[in-house]
Amino acid sequence: MAEQEIMIGPRGPKPRKTFSRRNIFLYGTLAFIAVYYAIPLYVMTVTSLKGMPEIRLGNIFSPPLEVTFAPWVKAWSQACTGLTCEGLSRGFWNSVQITVPSVIASIIVASINGYALANWRFKGANVFFTILIFGAFIPYQVMLYPLVIMLREIGIYGSLGGLVIVHTIFGMPILTLLFRNYFTSLPEELFKAARVDGAGFWGIYFRIMVPMSLPIFTVAVILQVTGIWNDFLFGIVYTGPENYPMTVQLNNIVNSTQGVQEYNVNMAATIITGLVPLTIYFISGKLFVRGIAAGAVKG
Amino acid sequence: MHSVEIKKLDLNFGSVSVLHNLDLNVHKGEFLVLLGSSGCGKSTLLNCIAGLLDITDGQILINGTNVTWAEPSERGIGMVFQSYALYPQMSVEGNLSFGLKNTKMPKEEIKARVARAAEILQIEPLLSRKPAALSGGQRQRVAIGRALVRDVDVFLFDEPLSNLDAKLRADLRVEIKRLHQQLGNTMIYVTHDQIEAMTLADRIAVMRNGKIMQLASPNEIYNRPRNKYVANFIGSPSMNFLDGQIQDNHFIFEDVKLPLDRYEFSEQPANNCAATIGIRPEHVIVGDLSAKAPYHTQVTVDLVEPMGSDTIVDCTVSGAYFRFRMDGQARVKPGDLVSIGFDPKQASLFDPASELRL
Numbered sequence: 001m002a003e004q005e006i007m008i009g010p011r012g013p014k015p016r017k018t019f020s021r022r023n024i025f026l027y028g029t030l031a032f033i034a035v036y037y038a039i040p041l042y043v044m045t046v047t048s049l050k051g052m053p054e055i056r057l058g059n060i061f062s063p064p065l066e067v068t069f070a071p072w073v074k075a076w077s078q079a080c081t082g083l084t085c086e087g088l089s090r091g092f093w094n095s096v097q098i099t100v101p102s103v104i105a106s107i108i109v110a111s112i113n114g115y116a117l118a119n120w121r122f123k124g125a126n127v128f129f130t131i132l133i134f135g136a137f138i139p140y141q142v143m144l145y146p147l148v149i150m151l152r153e154i155g156i157y158g159s160l161g162g163l164v165i166v167h168t169i170f171g172m173p174i175l176t177l178l179f180r181n182y183f184t185s186l187p188e189e190l191f192k193a194a195r196v197d198g199a200g201f202w203g204i205y206f207r208i209m210v211p212m213s214l215p216i217f218t219v220a221v222i223l224q225v226t227g228i229w230n231d232f233l234f235g236i237v238y239t240g241p242e243n244y245p246m247t248v249q250l251n252n253i254v255n256s257t258q259g260v261q262e263y264n265v266n267m268a269a270t271i272i273t274g275l276v277p278l279t280i281y282f283i284s285g286k287l288f289v290r291g292i293a294a295g296a297v298k299g
Numbered sequence: 300m301h302s303v304e305i306k307k308l309d310l311n312f313g314s315v316s317v318l319h320n321l322d323l324n325v326h327k328g329e330f331l332v333l334l335g336s337s338g339c340g341k342s343t344l345l346n347c348i349a350g351l352l353d354i355t356d357g358q359i360l361i362n363g364t365n366v367t368w369a370e371p372s373e374r375g376i377g378m379v380f381q382s383y384a385l386y387p388q389m390s391v392e393g394n395l396s397f398g399l400k401n402t403k404m405p406k407e408e409i410k411a412r413v414a415r416a417a418e419i420l421q422i423e424p425l426l427s428r429k430p431a432a433l434s435g436g437q438r439q440r441v442a443i444g445r446a447l448v449r450d451v452d453v454f455l456f457d458e459p460l461s462n463l464d465a466k467l468r469a470d471l472r473v474e475i476k477r478l479h480q481q482l483g484n485t486m487i488y489v490t491h492d493q494i495e496a497m498t499l500a501d502r503i504a505v506m507r508n509g510k511i512m513q514l515a516s517p518n519e520i521y522n523r524p525r526n527k528y529v530a531n532f533i534g535s536p537s538m539n540f541l542d543g544q545i546q547d548n549h550f551i552f553e554d555v556k557l558p559l560d561r562y563e564f565s566e567q568p569a570n571n572c573a574a575t576i577g578i579r580p581e582h583v584i585v586g587d588l589s590a591k592a593p594y595h596t597q598v599t600v601d602l603v604e605p606m607g608s609d610t611i612v613d614c615t616v617s618g619a620y621f622r623f624r625m626d627g628q629a630r631v632k633p634g635d636l637v638s639i640g641f642d643p644k645q646a647s648l649f650d651p652a653s654e655l656r657l
Binding site for chain 1: 346349350351370371372376377378380381382383384385386387388397398401402445449
């Protein structure tokens with residue numbers, strides 16, 4: 001018999017109902033949560049595009065009748081942050097000058113720490129690692145005042161450089177742990193093969209480990225940029241008014257007790273301040289490629 | 300001069316002794332296989348030779364030079380790993396040349412060596428590909444090539460074929476053997492697969508619990524295992540063991556009486572001493588021919604395992620479980636009566652206490 005006859009009855013893939021209870025529940029929950037998170041952003045955006053008279057009408061959900069970018073301009077370049085009235089622009093550049101070196105320095109040091117801890121068994125490695133882990137659990141507040149004294153003694157208290165050092169140190173425990181765990185998860189035989197091939201400590205780090213570690217570097221960049229950019233406490237403690245990062249200035253704008261509360265300017269300033277971490281998320285999402293080690297070991 | 304000499308090697312991990320007082324000499328150009336079940340220390344020993352593990356005591360010499368404290372790259376060894384360990388971000392060519400670039404070799408020389416290795420291993424069309432775009436067999440070839448380009452004296456293989464499927468494994472096994480004949484390098488090869496060991500090795504070192512149980516040619520290991528462990532480990536299906544005693548130059552087990560006049564004792568045992576006899580299933584003579592064997596009997600078939608080329612039959616001999624090999628086309632079924640016989644000359648006798656060969 002050439003062809004087998006197919007029996008009457010179910011055949012092929014099982015049909016799925018679009019409006020099953022499961023789907024309604026799943027998509028309903030997702031939609032609810034999405035709206036819940038989107039509403040504040042919507043309110044902020046529309047408010048920042050309204051003029052003050054329109055805001056006084058009190059309807060925070062209505063779209064702007066007359067779109068104006070004046071609050072954005074004011075937030076960026078004219079709003080008063082304490083004594084000066086230069087807007088957020090100065091704080092923005094301060095924050096850039098704090099974040100960029102802190103992120104780079106902390107990631108470089110932590111990745112080398114993690115690599116050494118993961119691959120090179122050196123004397124005292126366990127003690128070193130325990131101290132680092134312990135460091136991750138110590139509350140920041142405990143360190144605040146001692147660090148003030150230490151920075152003052154070496155003469156960099158109040159400068160951007162001092163804050164960069166503080167951020168680098170505080171990022172160390174968690175980043176080292178992150179990198180150590182990632183490098184431990186890479187196949188050990190790759191490290192052995194590189195040693196047989198005559199590569200040394202730095203050769204293996206730069207030419208074998210780093211190229212395979214894009215995912216974890218991306219994670220570290222996200223963590224550090226968001227953490228350092230959003231930092232308020234260290235910024236206000238370790239810098240002076242000249243060097244305040246953006247977050248501190250934002251607080252000064254929003255919390256100012258003099259004059260009328262300009263909600264539109266406040267909203268614009270807040271969005272501007274949040275733009276950097278937001279951008280990092282959007283860009284790095286694409287870079288976040290998993291399985292970069294595919295093909296290294298058995299397939 | 301030996302190619303690799305290991306003298307009184309000790310290796311401890313903390314308080315755990317992994318290798319203890321181990322001596323091993325590998326001849327120049329020899330293919331030595333370290334064989335054992337997992338956890339016996341065979342890969343650990345290979346890592347010690349490669350210099351990837353610091354040893355606790357003892358010495359390692361390669362080509363007469365003491366390399367105990369030398370870096371892996373300074374020992375004149377190349378290593379092939381089970382997981383291939385190719386650098387994923389580099390092309391095949393990059394993988395092959397990585398070790399040479401580390402030695403600051405001139406570019407033309409590197410190119411020539413990579414080309415030669417690619418030719419030997421027939422991977423020339425793959426040179427520009429990334430490891431992810433290669434099949435398992437191709438990856439393992441590149442991994443071998445990485446050792447090949449460095450022009451080393453000693454090749455170390457750490458279970459290189461274990462991740463491949465059976466067909467490919469058989470093919471690559473032949474290629475490795477051919478490569479050894481072509482290059483004539485010393486090769487030390489770790490495996491748990493006795494077929495790989497038997498087919499590839501000039502000599503096999505059977506390891507157990509960090510000790511070498513027997514170091515001999517495959518033939519010797521198969522025919523004259525030095526102890527019961529080796530006898531049991533080598534051969535598939537494994538050897539039959541019967542516990543009895545030796546009386547008046549006969550092995551006695553229940554009503555089985557085997558004349559031992561043709562057995563080559565290492566040293567003549569005392570009369571009436573206990574002994575274990577080991578008989579390989581493939582050494583059992585089946586059918587009419589068995590009548591001519593020094594010992595023959597009739598057994599009832601319990602279970603039949605047809606394997607195409609062979610048929611393995613389970614039965615009992617005087618109450619003891621016993622297996623023997625028949626022709627692949629043999630038509631037997633449970634309950635049949637079969638005549639079997641064997642020649643004690645091919646058997647192995649062991650002291651049940653020390654498990655050593657008698």
